[in-house]
Amino acid sequence: MAKINKNKFKQSFETKMYSLYAQSINDATDEQLLNVLCSVIKDIISKKWVDNKLDSQKEVYYFSIEFLLGRQLKSNLLNLGIENVVRESLKELNIDLDNLINAESDPALGNGGLGRLAACFLDSMASLNISGHGYGIRYKHGLFEQKFINGYQVEVPDNWLTQGGYVWETVRPNKAIVVKFEGNVNLIDKNGRLEVNHTDYLPIMAMPYDIPIIGYGNNSINTLRLFKSEVLSRDFGPLTVNARNSYGSYEDALKYKYYAEEISQVLYPNDSNYAGRLLRLKQEYFFVSAGIQDIIRKYKKKKLDIKKLNEKVAIHINDTHPTLCIPELMRILLDEEGLSWDEAWDITINTISYTNHTIMTEAMERWPKEMVKRLLPRIYMIIEEINKRYVNELEERKYDHEKIYRMSIIDNNDIKMANLSIVGSHSVNGVAKLHTELLKKEVLKDFYEHEPEKFNNKTNGIAHRRWLISANSELSDLITGLISEDWKTDTNKLKELEIYRNNKDVLEKIGEIKYSNKERLAKFIKEKYDIDVNPNSIFDVQVKRLHAYKRQLLNALHILHLYHELLENPNFDMEPRTFIFGAKAAPGYYLAKCIIKFINSLADKINNDPRIDNKIKVVFIENYGVSIAELIIPAADVSEQISTTTKEASGTGNMKFMMNGAITLATLDGANIEIFDQVGKDNIVIFGLSANEVLNYNKFGGYSALDLYNSNRNIKRVVDDLINGFIPNMEKEGREIYDSLITYNDEYFVLRDIENYIEAQEKIDKLYKNKDKWNEMALINIANSGVFSSDRTIAEYAHDIWFKGCEGNE
Numbered sequence: 001m002a003k004i005n006k007n008k009f010k011q012s013f014e015t016k017m018y019s020l021y022a023q024s025i026n027d028a029t030d031e032q033l034l035n036v037l038c039s040v041i042k043d044i045i046s047k048k049w050v051d052n053k054l055d056s057q058k059e060v061y062y063f064s065i066e067f068l069l070g071r072q073l074k075s076n077l078l079n080l081g082i083e084n085v086v087r088e089s090l091k092e093l094n095i096d097l098d099n100l101i102n103a104e105s106d107p108a109l110g111n112g113g114l115g116r117l118a119a120c121f122l123d124s125m126a127s128l129n130i131s132g133h134g135y136g137i138r139y140k141h142g143l144f145e146q147k148f149i150n151g152y153q154v155e156v157p158d159n160w161l162t163q164g165g166y167v168w169e170t171v172r173p174n175k176a177i178v179v180k181f182e183g184n185v186n187l188i189d190k191n192g193r194l195e196v197n198h199t200d201y202l203p204i205m206a207m208p209y210d211i212p213i214i215g216y217g218n219n220s221i222n223t224l225r226l227f228k229s230e231v232l233s234r235d236f237g238p239l240t241v242n243a244r245n246s247y248g249s250y251e252d253a254l255k256y257k258y259y260a261e262e263i264s265q266v267l268y269p270n271d272s273n274y275a276g277r278l279l280r281l282k283q284e285y286f287f288v289s290a291g292i293q294d295i296i297r298k299y300k301k302k303k304l305d306i307k308k309l310n311e312k313v314a315i316h317i318n319d320t321h322p323t324l325c326i327p328e329l330m331r332i333l334l335d336e337e338g339l340s341w342d343e344a345w346d347i348t349i350n351t352i353s354y355t356n357h358t359i360m361t362e363a364m365e366r367w368p369k370e371m372v373k374r375l376l377p378r379i380y381m382i383i384e385e386i387n388k389r390y391v392n393e394l395e396e397r398k399y400d401h402e403k404i405y406r407m408s409i410i411d412n413n414d415i416k417m418a419n420l421s422i423v424g425s426h427s428v429n430g431v432a433k434l435h436t437e438l439l440k441k442e443v444l445k446d447f448y449e450h451e452p453e454k455f456n457n458k459t460n461g462i463a464h465r466r467w468l469i470s471a472n473s474e475l476s477d478l479i480t481g482l483i484s485e486d487w488k489t490d491t492n493k494l495k496e497l498e499i500y501r502n503n504k505d506v507l508e509k510i511g512e513i514k515y516s517n518k519e520r521l522a523k524f525i526k527e528k529y530d531i532d533v534n535p536n537s538i539f540d541v542q543v544k545r546l547h548a549y550k551r552q553l554l555n556a557l558h559i560l561h562l563y564h565e566l567l568e569n570p571n572f573d574m575e576p577r578t579f580i581f582g583a584k585a586a587p588g589y590y591l592a593k594c595i596i597k598f599i600n601s602l603a604d605k606i607n608n609d610p611r612i613d614n615k616i617k618v619v620f621i622e623n624y625g626v627s628i629a630e631l632i633i634p635a636a637d638v639s640e641q642i643s644t645t646t647k648e649a650s651g652t653g654n655m656k657f658m659m660n661g662a663i664t665l666a667t668l669d670g671a672n673i674e675i676f677d678q679v680g681k682d683n684i685v686i687f688g689l690s691a692n693e694v695l696n697y698n699k700f701g702g703y704s705a706l707d708l709y710n711s712n713r714n715i716k717r718v719v720d721d722l723i724n725g726f727i728p729n730m731e732k733e734g735r736e737i738y739d740s741l742i743t744y745n746d747e748y749f750v751l752r753d754i755e756n757y758i759e760a761q762e763k764i765d766k767l768y769k770n771k772d773k774w775n776e777m778a779l780i781n782i783a784n785s786g787v788f789s790s791d792r793t794i795a796e797y798a799h800d801i802w803f804k805g806c807e808g809n810e
């Protein structure tokens with residue numbers, strides 16, 4: 001832990017204010033105060049933020065095209081153990097720390113679960129003393145800001161680098177790297193050795209921006225290195241002798257500048273959906289090549305033997321976006337280090353490991369051969385060779401042609417990135433038990449049968465420091481008071497809470513904390529949207545990306561059903577409910593946008609209908625992201641995890657809610673299954689089709705949404721409301737949703753699961769009526785959430801994948 005005293009801190013703060021802004025504290029804006037504070041903290045950690053690891057320790061490099069960090073100040077203070085001293089010192093200077101915490105921009109360099117997971121993993125690697133670093137892209141614009149105008153989603157560009165930079169970053173021009181695009185490649189035979197001559201390429205500079213990743217209470221500081229793309233500075237002259245002359249004319253120079261800067265300009269806003277655009281491919285190769293070159297340069301500086309790379313370096317690829325790590329590492333080992341194919345291949349496979357995050361075909365990356373060939377000529381050659389050798393290996397096994405075609409890396413048109421990832425790595429993992437089983441038995445069956453030893457499961461986890469200690473400090477303090485502080489570094493200890501399951505005082509306290517978190521959220525909703533919500537109502541929350549498979553539509557149709565029940569029978573017995581949504585839709589995803597409009601129109605109608613006596617309120621919170629999640633999740637009573645079974649690989653929001661004492665209402669999908677296993681059937685509410693039922697429908701058909709609609713009154717009533725004007729201002733959108741359900745036979749089984757979902761919701765209603773019982777369920781959930789800390793996940797990655805066979809490295 002960092003040691004600071006108040007006087008010294010205040011002095012440093014004042015000095016820094018003068019040196020940065022030449023003004024006094026009294027005249028400073030919150031942004032300036034924040035800058036000063038972060039700068040002082042950076043000074044405190046700077047000495048430790050050098051590579052002080054022993055040379056003998058293996059390093060892990062986590063490549064991810066997204067890192068959804070969230071604000072850093074609070075979590076840095078927590079991890080350094082200096083929040084209280086800093087708070088008090090600032091108070092003496094008349095500054096409120098919370099204002100500065102809220103003034104920090106929220107780097108939204110990710111879409112959803114996949115990017116947030118990468119951020120949680122960084123936190124856990126540092127906290128577990130693993131020398132583990134991230135590589136990614138410093139997007140100028142992160143995920144768009146969402147606004148609602150007349151209930152429609154409107155996207156506004158994100159501007160997280162408002163003041164030209166980010167408070168936590170340090171730019172390192174001396175470590176910039178050249179990445180080569182396009183051009184011609186000639187192989188020249190030099191006395192039996194092939195020399196590779198890449199000419200006329202476009203050199204792009206990858207400028208590293210480093211962000212410190214601070215471990216919890218252990219003095220360990222790792223690095224997240226994000227690359228910004230720029231035109232080449234003149235210093236690189238000798239390194240780029242064969243480069244295209246991009247400065248030939250004024251026009252050429254402008255074109256070149258545009259080409260270079262475009263690469264790190266904006267994050268693709270798709271979650272679980274493959275964009276397939278040339279620019280995206282450029283982004284992928286850009287950060288992969290820069291990262292791999294960086295690793296090799298560092299490694300060689302230590303004068304280590306390149307043939308032993310995998311003993312000192314582990315490279316992990318977060319889904320297939322960084323899969324070009326495989327041919328890029330091969331390229332360097334072959335062309336620059338002069339190794340033979342077999343030597344290079346052995347090192348590559350043993351260094352690289354891969355996580356698959358989805359089984360949905362629309363998310364599986366495939367790059368057109370021609371595109372890759374033109375943009376990355378040498379990389380294409382290497383992939384072709386990998387494929388050729390792999391197909392030979394499969395033919396030797398006498399597999400049939402169809403199977404070989406399925407398993408090949410290149411087919412008639414495309415390069416299949418998942419296949420390349422599996423073939424070029426030593427470990428392939430899924431992100432929850434069911435997901436890994438589906439990979440092994442369905443989606444990647446051929447590969448599993450071919451090389452079963454590569455496959456393993458690593459159920460996701462979350463940074464409990466951010467999502468419990470920091471976001472819900474009252475609950476965290478209560479826990480510490482009951483079972484001591486040890487749970488903060490060993491979340492399995494949360495289990496000890498179970499002895500309080502019948503302790504009325506403790507249960508009441510849990511209820512009180514939840515209530516005060518709900519009040520805090522209600523206040524926010526009132527201020528922002530002028531909607532009155534009752535903290536005594538059930539806060540029923542679904543926050544995540546908007547996607548048909550996540551079934552926000554099911555939730556909304558159920559609300560509509562309840563509304564009808566209330567209208568038909570004003571004495572209908574139900575606990576008051578506040579349904580809270582938060583979700584961004586990909587800008588090009590029309591159905592998702594229609595669902596947003598539907599929910600907003602429904603909210604408008606219900607919230608303003610005096611007949612139902614405030615029994616239901618619907619609030620769609622704009623611009624869902626990490627910061628607002630920290631306010632919403634601690635206030636939830638019910639956690640909606642209602643994806644079509646088999647579709648949600650894991651989910652991680654589900655874990656955050658559980659850890660904060662919400663009751664999960666879920667299908668047996670993704671990690672919901674493991675939550676069920678932890679808490680037992682009495683402390684979770686389950687509904688819906690099983691995985692096998694969904695798989696069978698998908699394989700053999702037999703589902704008719706129209707039949708259900710015709711035979712079930714409840715279903716007919718809510719589906720008709722989509723198009724009969726009952727909910728105003730959504731004619732077109734209602735029709736679109738109606739068609740997805742009826743005309744296109746309800747791909748995600750919304751209508752098939754709705755009756756079951758209504759019953760499950762009735763069960764929630766009944767359970768909530770008994771407050772002691774409800775709080776006991778909350779306690780059991782908290783007590784059994786320890787396994788979902790990303791510390792556990794990372795310890796497993798380290799033990800089973802990254803450090804396997806390395807003694808004394810963990």
Ligand code: GL4
Nearest residue numbers: 113114272357431648649650651
């Ligand atoms: C995702 C999955 O959809 C999600 O279930 C999972 O929790 C997350 C992290 O493993 O990865 N896959 C893609 S693609 N986006 C995701 O959020």
